[in-house]
Each structure stands twice: as C-alpha cells, then as structure tokens.
Amino acid sequence: MTESRPGAPVVVQKYGGTSVATADRILAIAERIEQNLLDTPRLVVVLSAMGGATDELVALARQVSERPAGREMDLLLSTGEQVTVSLLGLALQQRGIAAISLTALQCGIRTDGVFNVARIRSIDTGRIHAELDAGKVVVVTGFQGVNDTNDITTLGRGGSDITGAALAAALGADACEIYTDVDGVFSADPSQVPSAKLWREISYEEAIEMASSGAKVIHPRAAELCMECDVPIHVRSSFHSRDGTWIRGGTEVMERAEVVSVTSDSKIAKVTLREVPDEPGIAARVFQDLAQAGINIRLIIQSASSQDRGRITFILDLEFLDGVRELGKTWEEAGVASCCVVESDVAKISIVGSRLASTPGLAARMFSILAREGINIDCISSSEMKVACVISADCLDDAVLAVHQEFFPEPRNDAATM
Amino acid sequence: MTESRPGAPVVVQKYGGTSVATADRILAIAERIEQNLLDTPRLVVVLSAMGGATDELVALARQVSERPAGREMDLLLSTGEQVTVSLLGLALQQRGIAAISLTALQCGIRTDGVFNVARIRSIDTGRIHAELDAGKVVVVTGFQGVNDTNDITTLGRGGSDITGAALAAALGADACEIYTDVDGVFSADPSQVPSAKLWREISYEEAIEMASSGAKVIHPRAAELCMECDVPIHVRSSFHSRDGTWIRGGTEVMERAEVVSVTSDSKIAKVTLREVPDEPGIAARVFQDLAQAGINIRLIIQSASSQDRGRITFILDLEFLDGVRELGKTWEEAGVASCCVVESDVAKISIVGSRLASTPGLAARMFSILAREGINIDCISSSEMKVACVISADCLDDAVLAVHQEFFPEPRNDAATM
Secondary structure (H helix, E strand, O other): OOOOOOOOOEEEEEEOHHHHOOHHHHHHHHHHHHHHOOOOOEEEEEEOOOOOHHHHHHHHHHHHOOOOOHHHHHHHHOHHHHHHHHHHHHHHHHOOOOEEEEOOOOOOEEEOOOOOOOOEEEEOOHHHHHHHHOOOEEEEEOOEEEOOOOOEEEOOOOHHHHHHHHHHHHHOOOEEEEEEOOOOOEOOOOOOOOOOOEOOEEOHHHHHHHHHOOOOOOOHHHHHHHHHHOOOEEEEEOOOOOOOEEEOOOOOOOOOOOOOEEEEEEEEEEEEEEOOOOOOOHHHHHHHHHHHOOOOEEEEEOOOOHHHOOOEEEEEEHHHHHHHHHHHHHHHHHOOOOEEEEEEEEEEEEEEOOOOOOOOOHHHHHHHHHHHOOOOOOEEEEEOOEEEEEEEHHHHHHHHHHHHHHHOOOOOOHHHHO | OOOOOOOOOEEEEEEOHHHHOOHHHHHHHHHHHHHHOOOOOEEEEEEOOOOOHHHHHHHHHHHHOOOOOHHHHHHHHOHHHHHHHHHHHHHHHHOOOOEEEEOOOOOOEEEOOOOOOOOEEEEOOHHHHHHHHOOOEEEEEOOEEEOOOOOEEEOOOOHHHHHHHHHHHHOOOOEEEEEEOOOOOEOOOOOOOOOOOEOOEEOHHHHHHHHHOOOOOOOHHHHHHHHHHOOOEEEEEOOOOOOOEEEOOOOOOOOOOOOOEEEEEEEEEEEEEEOOOOOOOHHHHHHHHHHHOOOOEEEEEOOOOHHHOOOEEEEEEHHHHHHHHHHHHHHHHHOOOOEEEEEEEEEEEEEEOOOOOOOOOHHHHHHHHHHHOOOOOOEEEEEOOEEEEEEEHHHHHHHHHHHHHHHOOOOOOHHHHO
16 A cells, blocks of 8 residues: 655545445445555545435424524534544444544635535645544545534535535645546436437536536536646546546547537526516616525526517526515516516526537537427527527427437437337 | 523523424424523523434444444434434524524533543533523533544433533523423332332432432433532423422432432343452452443442452443453453353342431341342442342342332232232
C-alpha cells in the first residue's frame, strides 16, 4: 500500500443513496475502498442517506406538521447521512482500515445559512487534512453544512454531489468520483432508451446543461464547482469497477458529437398568466412574488406574436404546484392577470451539446421529428447548448425514443420483432 | 399565558422512548407542552429516541461490524434523539408555539470524551438561556454530549435521564420532570406485582438504591445530579396529567416506610473463580482485567467460610457475558484460577429503604420468607439501604411476589379466585 503522506494527491468519492441502501451495499463499498487504498492513500468519501431513508423522514415529519420546513426539518433530514457515514466508518474499521466519520460541522463545511436550500460558502479543511495525515480514510456526510451558530442547513435534493465537488475543489483533489447505480453518462436515460450510448468523456458545460434539463447525471452546481477548480469528475457505477464517464475541460482533441444527450423531465408544471396589463413592473412583481415564496423558475417563455400579447408563461418544478396556485389566486385578485392557468400534464424534452449553436439545423431536425410523430410543441426555449420543447406529458416516452433515434440512429430490427 | 422573562423559573421535562415512540405520541407531547406553558413559560424538554429506534440502529451496525463500538457507534446512535427533537420542534411550531430543537453540541453539553459511556463534565447554558429569553421552548437531544473536538459521545443506556438532570442542575430548575409509561415509582414493578403501591414521595437516596438494584425508575446518576443541586424530580406518566412520585430531600416529616421497594434484576450473570492461589495481587489482576475490557461489576461477594477459601465471586450485567467468558479462559491458562464458572441462569432480588440499617430484622424477614417458599439463596450482599439476594432465575417471579406480600401485606382473596 502506498504510504499516506501530507501533500499527496487526494481523491474524493461520493456514493449515492442506492449505493448505500443496505448494510450489504455498505460492506461492498468498504471492500472497494480497501482496493482503492492501494493506489490512492488519501481518500475522502462522501455519502448520501440510505435510499428511501430521506423519504421516510419526510413522511414522519408530515405526520406532525402540515408543511414541515425550516431549521427543524434540516436537523431531521441530516440524520440520514449521519447514519450512513457511521455505518461505513464501522465497516472500514471492521476490515482493519483506519477511518473516521465526520459530520458537516466536524469537517468545517459552512453555508450561507438558508435552511433547506443552503449554499456552501467555505470549507475549513484543517481537520480533514489532519485525519488524512494520520492515515485515515475520511468519511463525510453529504447534503449538509452548518451556519455561523452551528445550526444544520441542508443543500437541497442532490446536495451530496455538491458536498463531494466542494470538498474536491477545496482539497485540490485529483478527481471527484461520483458513484451511482448506472454505468455513467448516456445519450439518454437507458431506462427510457435501451440503445442509449455511454460516453467516455463529456465537457463540464455539457454535463451542466444535461443536468439542468433533467438528466440525473450529477447536480449542475457540483459540475460548476469542479469546473471552476478544474477537478475532473468521474461518474461511474458502484456495482462494478469499469470506467464510467469522465467530465472535464480541454476536450478539444476529441471527435465531438453534435448532440450529446436527449434529456427529459416530466416533473414540471406550466403556468400561464393571461391578459397581463401592459404596465411597467408587472413582470417584476410576479417573479419577486415567486422568489419570496421560494419557488424556483426553470424557464421563462416570452412570445412575440401579437395574439400572445400580455401573456407570461413559465415552467417550474412540480413540487411548487401548490405554492404557485396560491400565488395565482392573489394575482387574479390584484389584477396582475385576468387568469392564471396551471398545467401539470406537461413535460420537457431537450437536446444538449456543445456544438449546438455552431451547427445549424439541429433544432430544426428536432422539431421536424416531433412533427412527424404527431407531437405538438407547446413552447420552445433554446440556449447556446440546448434546445428544449415543452410537450404533452403523455407523448414524452415516444418523443424521447424518436428524437434519440434521429441523432443516434440504430438500424431498426423490424424483422426480428415481427 | 405567563410571559417568559429572563430569570423566571425553568422546568426541565424529560420524555422517554415510549413517550415519543410514534408521531401521535409526539403530537400528544406538543399538546401537553402547550398546556404546561400556561404555568411555566420557561420549558426545556429533553427527549430520548423513539422506542425501538436505538435497537434498530444497533442491529444495522451489527450487520457491518462484529462488535460495533467506539466513536462511530456514538455518531450513529445519536441520530435517534436528533430525529425526535426535530419532530417535536416541528409539531410545536405547527401549533404556533415558538420552539427550537438543539443537539448536545448546540446547547453546549461537554463530556469527558469517553465514547459509549461518557460522563457530562459541563454545560454552557448560554444558548439555552438566550432561546428561553426569546420566548422559545427549547427541545434538547438526550443521551449525548460532545468532547473537546466536537465528536459526539453518548452517555450509555438511560442516558437521557442524565441529560435531563444535568440540565435541571445547570439551569437551577424548579423541577426535573421524568415522563414515562408508568404512573411513578412503585413498591415493586407493577407488571410483576399487580398490588404494588405507588409512592407519592421518596428520597433521592432511595431512588438511587432502587435504580441501582434494577428498578427502571430513573438512572441513578440522574438522581445523584439532582440531589447534589437539590432539584426535585417528578417521575410521572406521559399518558395522563395526574401526579406521580416526587423524589426529593428533606422528607423527615413524612411517615416513612421501612421498605420502599422490592426490586429485581434478571439480566445478570454470576462468575465464580475457583481455587484462586493465595498470592497478593491476584484479585487486583482479575478486576483490572475486567476494567480494561470495559466490563462493569455490579457486586463482588467475598465469603469467609473455610471451604470457600480461594474463591472469588462477582455479579455482572448479562451483556458482558461473552467478554467475561473470554477473560475466564485467559485466567485459567495463566493459573489465576483452576476454573472460571459463568452462570447466566441467576437473578437478583433486593429490598430497598432508608431505614433498613436502623430497623433490625428486615433482612432476616426477607431470608425467612424466601426459605418458606423453598427458594435457595445463592449469595447475599447488603449495604446501608439495601439487601440483595442472588437466586435461581426461575424462582424470581415467585420470590418477588412473596417478599412484596411480606412487606406490603394485602388480604389474600382466595375465595374470589376459587
């Protein structure tokens, strides 16, 4: 085993909920870590809660509170990761491996203090370095940090990725490994598109766009953090040791695909405000109200056509449905709009790729394939690296298969299926 | 509602595992606290883990480690109380009651740092006072404290009682209320002896002796802490609002009973070392070995009879059975004893009372009633306030009923049961 020495390279590994869902899975991680220590003596391991544990805690909280949120909710949810890091610590020690399990407080992860959706502000890596110098594997609770009075704040769903990336950035790690239940980053969700292609390498920007448009690759903020500090990310399976997908910069030498991924998101809702008066400040008021209610907007669609005049449309996550319905009533009463229509039977399909903007005709190909399949496009939003279409939710699966087939053609095997 | 003002009297309430076992029970506590706030605006509430939760965590730990212990085990177990304090905080807030849930670290409970069996060294009550001054109910995790590097250390089984008592002492509370699933302190366990008598008041010393001899009244260390600071303890039911048993000093005006309680403990084992050489230092070695292995001895019985020469007998908790068996082998190999006999089919029955030493004949009455029932006394240990007999485990129930009937006679209702 390579000796752990101060200043030697660090690798950060993050294991998600399915990778720590049972005692057996945790034992498997301990075994994998023992192997990894042969090459990488300085290992920091970030864990999520056991798969399902967070949902159980939320269900408990709902039994005692109508809308559990705020400080106490974060204190509750943070127990999930505290359980997994303790168990992995015990499992490593059982194998004779020196290990220490640290909470966010114990390893100095400070946030801006916003409960339920905090952002990491700083990490005091003193204790982690000391424990690594002492030859220990450091196991850290993902998803959480503390404010200035040591109150626990969570980072929101997918927050363990952010913890892993922030630690990798703060420690100047050689790599941030994201262990998951799939083999890496695909051209589409393999459970939706069996022929989806596994990428060996994509850019940070592509990963961020894919994640933002619904792919469950990695939290977009995590990819941003690693991009800022130029730490390569390796998304890989916790069920075998083959390489997955590397996310990193400087991929100019590679032969790049035009479209890297077809992603989809069915957990969205569409809100349309009709007959909004043509007065200054109305749109500002709408989005201020949304921000104050803690409702994140994914997409704002502005349409220039004359019959749509005075209309504001936006897309948000399904979880904010109740909140936006309440706001809608107040807007109608205040004359902000004649009517606030909330639709939850919509979905979003996107194509993502670095060369989208520089390759004409890709968006058109997407629209025409949807048209050929008889799928109506409700609204469109595009950016330099992405084209997103909002469509009816019940067309989503067909749409994803058809669009993926267009950009990643596979010979149809009709004869075999007759 | 009386206004909360700095310096007003504080009451500490501690709720055990059965009192927080379900969401419904936690809602019931929130309701009770709302009532209590009418009289006592400054409330500090200490909670145990949900009944069964600690056992589940231990079971999980055993799946990843043969003998889970130490630092990581404490980090794991401490999640149990973190869950209940969060839930009660949410439930109180749902009722519109200002409340804050604090972990041991957040409310400054410092221990000596010994994992799994830590002792509280100090409590920095600054934050608790600040939150009380702000008009909040303060909900605190029982059973835990932190060391100088903010690592979590637990206080051992029943440790939430200790947290409650230590907080009551540090805050100079008017009372430390111990909420439980029984009505108070009885002359015997009511599940064993249906006619057991509920006491309105007992002394600290009696409570300590009863607890030490197996009664599940309150942790003896908790009673000690309250005794030192003269904080009255009120042991009462969380299922109704009737008074339970007060534990306090200065009870000289009361008419005192000679025997206050018949207690029993079946979770013990007896160890006998035979043919121990008559050399200095042998006994010291035996008990040093036990201490190093973390095995607590409940009772050491020295017998002066000539045929018992060279024999050492001691009683320990059943949980240490495996540990003492291993030590026994090493002692046999090292010639410390010819043979180490471990018996787990034994039990202990005790009578407890402040006036035991000053009332001749009480011990003799106990021995003779056991003899009349044909129960063989294996060994005897007595102190100023207690007489304990080790007997065969399968006689224990009969022994408790008979001894209780002797000291708390009740007309036998034979006709009715015919």
